[in-house]
Each structure stands twice: as structure tokens, then as C-alpha cells.
Amino acid sequence: MHWVKADDLDFGGNPPLGRSGHTAVNVGKSKVVVFGGFADKRFLDDIAVYDIENRLWFTPECTGSGSDGQVGPSPRAFHVAVAIDCNMFIFGGRSGSKRMGDFWMLDTAHVFKMLACPIVALDSISFYFFFTINFYIYLPDIWQWSELTSYGDLPSLREFAAASAIGNRKIVMYGGWDGKKWLSDVYILDTISLEWMELSITGSVPQPRCGHSATMVEKRLLIFGGRGGGGPIMSDLWALKGLIDEVLCTQLLLFGGHGTGGWLSRYDIYHNDCIILDRVSVQWKRLATSNDPPAARAYHSMTSIGSRYLLFGGFDGKTTFGDLWWLVPEDDPIAKRSPSIPSAPPESQSVTVSDGLAESSLKENQIEQSPLVELQKRIGIMISSSNFQVNLVDEVDDKELFELSSRLAGESLPTRDHLACIQALRDRWKKSSASSIQLQELGPLLRDYQRLIIHHLGNLRSDGPSTKSNLTGQKVHRYFHLKSASQV
Numbered sequence: 001m002h003w004v005k006a007d008d009l010d011f012g013g014n015p016p017l018g019r020s021g022h023t024a025v026n027v028g029k030s031k032v033v034v035f036g037g038f039a040d041k042r043f044l045d046d047i048a049v050y051d052i053e054n055r056l057w058f059t060p061e062c063t064g065s066g067s068d069g070q071v072g073p074s075p076r077a078f079h080v081a082v083a084i085d086c087n088m089f090i091f092g093g094r095s096g097s098k099r100m101g102d103f104w105m106l107d108t109a110h111v112f113k114m115l116a117c118p119i120v121a122l123d124s125i126s127f128y129f130f131f132t133i134n135f136y137i138y139l140p141d142i143w144q145w146s147e148l149t150s151y152g153d154l155p156s157l158r159e160f161a162a163a164s165a166i167g168n169r170k171i172v173m174y175g176g177w178d179g180k181k182w183l184s185d186v187y188i189l190d191t192i193s194l195e196w197m198e199l200s201i202t203g204s205v206p207q208p209r210c211g212h213s214a215t216m217v218e219k220r221l222l223i224f225g226g227r228g229g230g231g232p233i234m235s236d237l238w239a240l241k242g243l244i245d246e247v248l249c250t251q252l253l254l255f256g257g258h259g260t261g262g263w264l265s266r267y268d269i270y271h272n273d274c275i276i277l278d279r280v281s282v283q284w285k286r287l288a289t290s291n292d293p294p295a296a297r298a299y300h301s302m303t304s305i306g307s308r309y310l311l312f313g314g315f316d317g318k319t320t321f322g323d324l325w326w327l328v329p330e331d332d333p334i335a336k337r338s339p340s341i342p343s344a345p346p347e348s349q350s351v352t353v354s355d356g357l358a359e360s361s362l363k364e365n366q367i368e369q370s371p372l373v374e375l376q377k378r379i380g381i382m383i384s385s386s387n388f389q390v391n392l393v394d395e396v397d398d399k400e401l402f403e404l405s406s407r408l409a410g411e412s413l414p415t416r417d418h419l420a421c422i423q424a425l426r427d428r429w430k431k432s433s434a435s436s437i438q439l440q441e442l443g444p445l446l447r448d449y450q451r452l453i454i455h456h457l458g459n460l461r462s463d464g465p466s467t468k469s470n471l472t473g474q475k476v477h478r479y480f481h482l483k484s485a486s487q488v
Helices: 372-379 398-410 418-431 437-461
Strands: 004-006 022-027 031-039 040-050 056-058 063-065 081-086 087-095 098-114 119-122 127-129 134-147 162-166 169-178 182-190 195-198 213-217 220-228 233-240 252-260 267-279 283-286 302-305 308-310 324-328 350-352 359-362 467-469 475-477
Touching: 022 087, 022 302, 031 081, 031 087, 031 098, 081 162, 081 169, 087 169, 127 324, 134 437, 162 220, 169 213, 169 220, 213 252, 220 252, 233 252, 252 308, 398 418, 398 437, 418 437
Parallel strands: 063 134, 162 213
Antiparallel strands: 004 324, 022 031, 031 040, 040 056, 081 087, 087 098, 098 134, 119 127, 162 169, 169 182, 182 195, 213 220, 220 233, 252 267, 267 283, 302 308, 308 324, 350 359, 467 475
């Protein structure tokens, strides 16, 4: 698969403004409807519609009336939204400190049922058969909200619940947060009779949670992740059987999300990887994607449009996103589009790197064709072509790097051979996958990358290769031949 950032050529109209905690669902077979969310310290109640066939974003003029006289649902985020045919159903969510339990339907195409005159048939033994032919007429582009009065086992107020369609008539909803406790209840809604039914679950049950995902895969409802009682963010997967007989969606795709940074980190982390659930082996597999993925985020939406997926919005702890991204197969025409080249910063712009590793300015025009420009920006290396001075400890004096390399080398190398140990560690890193590198290795690894880039750029700006002394006082000459940033 291939990530491509959407541009103005992909669609017309006005895409929705940046937000998080919104919903985006496929309504009918030709539209994606984005509703609500949170941005600029306020909750939203607007609708943005993407017309798939015409590749156009537009804002419909909605009609309707609720119990308080409003046209549609009040502003909210972290609600659930499920599409059944040409209708979108909204339940719950949050606005400010208030949790909600109201229930709404957005009708995007009224259906008129016409009864034809009965047709009478007479068989050979004088039995009469009566046939009635029904005609259904769909009138598109009718956007009408209705606040629904439902019956049965009504679910309590909640936010961060998750729901999925069952066939073309029912909705299943699981969990959430009611402001006091995490929930683990399961409700089924019949969208024809508007009756809720709470399911009685036998056997083992998931821990109560909110902020999880709920997706019908084949005959089962799959519940993944979420935050549970006591506050931990979970990564467990549960399947609820017995909801349906027919086979629906056959694969589960996850992108991004919000997790914990581990016991050494005070902060939570945000992800930007794609994970596929293999339904045959029942194993998680990382989806191979080319190009750089979107920035890490959570509280975004991802909608299936044929063989494509459309990612919108989200939040990473600091920034609310308004970008749109395509995830498409390699043979898709969008995948062949060249990625945009980031603009160079002003010549006088200076960048300060954390921990005092480097502080300088960079004249982009002097290394304009270098593939290392992008890598410099990512790892915080900005070097002046006129004053090449960076305060970065040498590799033989990097105590943490040496201790790590000596420990990993074990008895295979004498620990007094500093450079041999360090090179053995580099060889190990070269053969390792990203997921296999230990947390304690990241600091030394980053500094070693920075040294490599600094030495390489120093070579580019000098008449010959850079030199330095080893422990014996001899000069060591090194070339670093780097064809691309991704190769580094």
C-alpha cells in the first residue's frame, strides 16, 4: 500500500476544517459524511459530505427538529456514528463536561413506497393468487435530522463508546465512559422498530473500557484496545460471537492511535503505523507501506472508499490535524503521484536542538541536492556551511555508547578495543528491525546517527575526507557514501 497526501486536484469544494473526536461514515454507496468533533477549544455540530462520484466536498442544508426545537444534534465529540443504507445514526458523546444519551438519525434520501394494483392469477384448479408489486423510489439530497424516541433497554449516557452495523438493519454498541465508570455492556438496536436490547453475555468478558474500536469481521464483533478501569491503555483483542449468520467484512485495518510510552516515559505516545488482523492465522501483521506515513495521531477517522482509504483529522497531544491522506494500492493512479517537496526555511532561520547537541543555521542552497536535508530536519542536525562547529561528543568518548557496545559484545571482543565494540554494535543495528531495538539503545543510536551526518557533511565542505584520532593517536579516515535518506 502507498500513502499519498491529498491535494487540491483530488477533489473540489471545501474540505472540513481540522478536528478530532469526530466521526466519518459511508452513507449509501456514494458519500462519506463527517460529523462533529472538537477543535479550537469548542465542540462542533457541523456536517461535511464527500461526494465520491463527483469528487466534491460540500456542506448540505439540513432540516429537522429535535425535542428542544433545534434542527439537529447539539455540538459534541467522542460519539458513535453508524450508517445503515442511506441513514446515519448518532448516539451519545460529550460536549464540555456533559455526557449525552440522545439518539438521532440523519436521512440523506427519503424512500417512498408505492403499492401497485393487485394482480390476480387463476391456476388450472381455480385457486386465486393475489400479487402486489411494490415500487421503491429514492429521492437523493434530502438531508433531514430526526431525534428518535427509542424503546426497550435504553443505554445510559456515555462517550467513547464504539459501535458497528450488523447487516442492513441492526447496530451493536459496546462499552464507553459515563463520567464515573468504564462500561462493558453490549446493546443491540433495531433501526426499524427503534428498540434497544441489552445482551446477556456468557463466558469470559472483556475488561470495561472506553476509546476502543468495534468492527464486525465475518460473523464476529471484534473489540480492540481502549482505556480500562484504573487507567491503563490496553492492546487486547476480543471476539463476540452469535450476532449474525452471514459473513460481512473479512479484514480489520488499524491506523495510529494513542498508547503508553513505557515505564521510562512520563508521556503517552501516538502511533502512525498500519496493522492488519490476519483472519486465517488470527495474528496481527504490520501492513507494508511505501512513502512516509501521516504524522502520528489519535481521535482521527479512516473511511473505506472502494480499494482506497481516506484518513482525516486527529490529535497528537499538541496539534489538531486537518490534513487528508489516501492509503491506496501500489497500482492506484494516486500512488504514482510524486510526493511534494517541503519548502526550505529562510536563510536566516536558526534551529535549537534539545539537550544542547547542536545549535546553528543552515543555508539550504549550498546542499540543495543532498538527500540528507530531510534527514537533518528529522533528527535535529542543522549545520552552517560557513562555520562548521557542533558540540557533539566523539564516539570513543560517548560513555553510554561504549558501555552498551561492550555489554552486547560480551566475550567475543576485548572491551579495551573501543572502536571494534562500537562497530560490532553498529553492525547489529544495521541488521535489526526497528521493533527489535531496545528503548535503552535509542539515545546512543540517535547520537551515532548525528555523528555520522555531521562527519559526512564535514567531508562535503572540505577538500578531503575528515580525519580524527583513535586511541593510539593514529589518524582514521572515513568515507560515508549515502545515496538516500531512507538508506541511512
